Amino acid sequence: MFRSEGVRILRTPVRAPRANAITERWFGSLRRECLDRLLIVGRRHLERVLQVYVDHYNAHRPHRSLEQRAPTRAVPHGSGVVDLSAVRRRDRLGGLLHEYEIAA
Numbered sequence: 001m002f003r004s005e006g007v008r009i010l011r012t013p014v015r016a017p018r019a020n021a022i023t024e025r026w027f028g029s030l031r032r033e034c035l036d037r038l039l040i041v042g043r044r045h046l047e048r049v050l051q052v053y054v055d056h057y058n059a060h061r062p063h064r065s066l067e068q069r070a071p072t073r074a075v076p077h078g079s080g081v082v083d084l085s086a087v088r089r090r091d092r093l094g095g096l097l098h099e100y101e102i103a104a
Helices: 022-034 045-057
Strands: 087-092 097-103
Touching: 022 087, 045 097
Parallel strands: none
Antiparallel strands: 087 097
């Protein structure tokens, strides 16, 4: 099935237990936060869900190793005090994912 789609399979080294750690963590996050909570009805639906999740993961979701910043976000500058009335929430994937940002 993978070869018919043009996917190349790479084998994991035999004595390297952490060789897949980053990939396994990403796929674990994808399954826990997204795929386990949705009923995927087709290939186009899956592709759209993955596209939205990847955008959310890289641009909005906090990452512990980056001081709670997303990978594509710049380093915040300022006092860190935010007026909560200026915070806006945007729901993605029918409310499954929530993104927050300060309104201009």
